[in-house]
Amino acid sequence: MYNRTWTPEMGRSMERFILLLHFLLVAIFAELIGAGRDECPESRCRHHGPAIRFPFRLKDRQPEHCGYPGFDLYCNDNNQAVLELPSSVKLLVKNINYKSHEIQVYDEHACLPRQLPHLKLSASPFQFKSSYSLGDYTFLNCSSTEESWSQIPCLSGLGYDICAIPSDGFVHDFQLLSCTKVYNVSSLPYELFGYQNIVLHLNWSYSICEDCEAKGRKCGLKKNNRAEPETQCLGKLPKGALTKRLEVIGAVFGSILLVLGIVLVLYRAHRLDKIKKEYQVKIENFLVDYKALKPTRYSYADIKRITNQLKDKLGEGGYGTVFKGNLTNEILVAVKILNNITGNGEDFINEVGTMATIHHVNVVRLVGFCADGSKRALVYEFLPNESLEKFIFSQDDKKHFLGWEKLQDIALGTAKGIEYLHQGCDQRILHFDIKPHNILLDGNFNPKISDFGLAKLCSKEESVVSMTAARGTMGYIAPEMLSRNFGNVSYKSDIYSFGMMLLEMVGGRKNIDIRVENPSQAYFPEWVYNSLDKGEELRIRIEKVGDAKIAKKLTIVGLWCIQWYPVDRPSMKVVVQMLEGDGDNLIMPPNPFASTIQMNSTVTY
Numbered sequence: 070m071y072n073r074t075w076t077p078e079m080g081r082s083m084e085r086f087i088l089l090l091h092f093l094l095v096a097i098f099a100e101l102i103g104a105g106r107d108e109c110p111e112s113r114c115r116h117h118g119p120a121i122r123f124p125f126r127l128k129d130r131q132p133e134h135c136g137y138p139g140f141d142l143y144c145n146d147n148n149q150a151v152l153e154l155p156s157s158v159k160l161l162v163k164n165i166n167y168k169s170h171e172i173q174v175y176d177e178h179a180c181l182p183r184q185l186p187h188l189k190l191s192a193s194p195f196q197f198k199s200s201y202s203l204g205d206y207t208f209l210n211c212s213s214t215e216e217s218w219s220q221i222p223c224l225s226g227l228g229y230d231i232c233a234i235p236s237d238g239f240v241h242d243f244q245l246l247s248c249t250k251v252y253n254v255s256s257l258p259y260e261l262f263g264y265q266n267i268v269l270h271l272n273w274s275y276s277i278c279e280d281c282e283a284k285g286r287k288c289g290l291k292k293n294n295r296a297e298p299e300t301q302c303l304g305k306l307p308k309g310a311l312t313k314r315l316e317v318i319g320a321v322f323g324s325i326l327l328v329l330g331i332v333l334v335l336y337r338a339h340r341l342d343k344i345k346k347e348y349q350v351k352i353e354n355f356l357v358d359y360k361a362l363k364p365t366r367y368s369y370a371d372i373k374r375i376t377n378q379l380k381d382k383l384g385e386g387g388y389g390t391v392f393k394g395n396l397t398n399e400i401l402v403a404v405k406i407l408n409n410i411t412g413n414g415e416d417f418i419n420e421v422g423t424m425a426t427i428h429h430v431n432v433v434r435l436v437g438f439c440a441d442g443s444k445r446a447l448v449y450e451f452l453p454n455e456s457l458e459k460f461i462f463s464q465d466d467k468k469h470f471l472g473w474e475k476l477q478d479i480a481l482g483t484a485k486g487i488e489y490l491h492q493g494c495d496q497r498i499l500h501f502d503i504k505p506h507n508i509l510l511d512g513n514f515n516p517k518i519s520d521f522g523l524a525k526l527c528s529k530e531e532s533v534v535s536m537t538a539a540r541g542t543m544g545y546i547a548p549e550m551l552s553r554n555f556g557n558v559s560y561k562s563d564i565y566s567f568g569m570m571l572l573e574m575v576g577g578r579k580n581i582d583i584r585v586e587n588p589s590q591a592y593f594p595e596w597v598y599n600s601l602d603k604g605e606e607l608r609i610r611i612e613k614v615g616d617a618k619i620a621k622k623l624t625i626v627g628l629w630c631i632q633w634y635p636v637d638r639p640s641m642k643v644v645v646q647m648l649e650g651d652g653d654n655l656i657m658p659p660n661p662f663a664s665t666i667q668m669n670s671t672v673t674y
């Protein structure tokens with residue numbers, strides 16, 4: 070059909086011609102057999118509007134028995150079909166699917182949440198058709214909020230925002246300040262929020278005309294005197310006074326009609342198929358983009374479905390267990406199910422609260438989360454190469470060594486990610502647990518910072534962070550975390566951890582390793598500092614020209630970052646500059662360990 074002589078224009082005129090012929094024949098046919106007049110014909114409010122037939126009826130145009138109680142529609146002044154729900158909730162009809170018993174409705178003023186408090190679906194024949202579980206929502210009137218998915222712009226006004234948050238959620242997840250409760254709405258599908266002009270999907274019971282449509286028959290009300298209305302299939306049209314001759318003519322015309330009809334249907338199906346496919350691709354792309362922007366809330370049942378009943382375990386730790394899962398065939402995710410023990414509440418709030426607001430190529434993306442009863446889970450993008458730890462501490466050095474250039478890229482990417490956390494957002498985000506285990510690698514070995522369970526938000530002006538307990542992992546934790554004698558806790562503490570990690574990347578080993586043959590090498594940072602200080606060249610896994618230079622550069626940057634006193638460490642911005650340069654102009658830092666002599670290294674290790 071798509072050769073050179075067949076243009077879409079010709080296709081359309083052909084289609085129109087066949088359609089016209091079809092109508093003409095139908096008219097003659099109907100006239101010939103004298104089909105009885107139908108009291109409840111299918112109708113529409115406007116030409117391309119949704120078809121309206123049983124169980125729906127147009128209230129002001131058709132008699133009562135044409136529809137099922139509760140399914141009344143009317144046409145408004147703009148010729149749009151309107152569904153009337155209990156308590157005078159009126160919604161425009163977008164589409165009706167009689168096969169799947171589904172109706173799509175939307176608010177005329179693109180502000181569905183305005184109608185939600187009055188919506189009493191339980192008093193109607195409809196239910197929410199939602200692929201996710203329903204939840205209760207609390208509407209808040211807030212004097213000021215951060216930009217957030219919970220905001221409802223169409224209800225908000227000058228100086229206040231109306232927000233809807235899950236009733237069982239944490240108010241602080243959403244950074245809501247000075248709010249008062251306005252009202253509760255129960256059992257709403259959660260995808261109602263976050264979208265602006267949402268279309269509501271409602272379904273009705275299959276007990277109403279379950280298979281009449283499937284059998285190609287008409288459905289209608291049964292005439293009885295009982296209170297409960299009943300439906301029945303109305304099959305054949307009344308024959309009336311048909312003569313044998315007319316029946317023959319009818320059969321002939323019928324056959325012609327059938328052939329023409331089939332041609333038309335096939336042609337249309339072909340075109341529709343194409344349009345539908347393009348549409349599907351568009352929607353999929355939108356959903357992927359949309360997901361990338363805002364984390365989705367999942368029920369625990371969703372989580373189990375996504376992880377295929379928790380089948381594929383990726384790892385386990387004190388915080389919980391990580392499973393592999395898939396949202397769609399293409400989108401793989403890692404689902405971290407948090408342990409049900411106390412103390413994890415804060416981890417969860419930290420992760421969702423922090424991650425929801427940030428997007429950076431070097432920070433792992435939070436796709437969604439689950440707060441369902443006591444269950445807590447976090448859904449991340451899946452990164453196929455696991456963590457940096459696997460590549461730097463491996464016994465099988467040959468197989469896992471990434472090469473110095475790759476290591477340099479990973480160092481730079483991680484540094485940029487940390488710089489973004491420190492400077493790129495409204496609030497400063499301190500990670501407090503930078504270490505190889507928390508640097509994940511994607512298919513191209515791009516690093517992504519993960520695990521924000523210990524993270525802390527603070528304002529950028531704040532130079533000192535107050536903290537009740539030390540957080541972090543031994544070996545990476547900055548000295549001031551353990552004792553305030555060494556300085557104040559600040560973003561410089563992350564820089565220290567990054568420096569320790571960098572030196573481990575250089576050494577290809579843990580910084581402290583008492584198993585090494587030469588005792589002077591047990592503490593790698595000190596050994597590598599002394600070597601460089603004596604002007605020795607680093608001979609660590611050097612394979613090609615330039616390798617030694619990169620190794621030296623990473624080492625010097627690492628040693629700058631692990632300076633004992635926070636004030637002596639560079640900011641992440643300077644670190645990025647140092648890593649991006651060729652390293653020729655880098656000066657050797659002072660000895661990071663000088664002050665440990667008097668403080669004694671047992672404090673830290």
Ligand SMILES: *[C@@H]1O[C@H](CO)[C@@H](O)[C@H](O)[C@H]1NC(C)=O
Nearest residue numbers: 196197198199272273274275
């Ligand atoms: C409507 O769809 C939901 C699932 O989306 C289902 O749970 C519910 O039973 C359906 N309601 C009716 C009346 O069929």
Ligand SMILES: *[C@@H]1O[C@H](CO)[C@@H](O)[C@H](O)[C@H]1NC(C)=O
Nearest residue numbers: 210211212224226229231251
């Ligand atoms: C929200 O609060 C403000 C004052 O704080 C008030 O003017 C406004 O009417 C309230 N909005 C709603 C919908 O309650």
Ligand SMILES: *[C@@H]1O[C@H](CO)[C@@H](O)[C@H](O)[C@H]1NC(C)=O
Nearest residue numbers: 205207236237250251252253
């Ligand atoms: C809203 O729901 C919460 C918990 O679900 C309940 O504690 C509160 O009393 C309700 N508030 C109103 C105004 O109905």
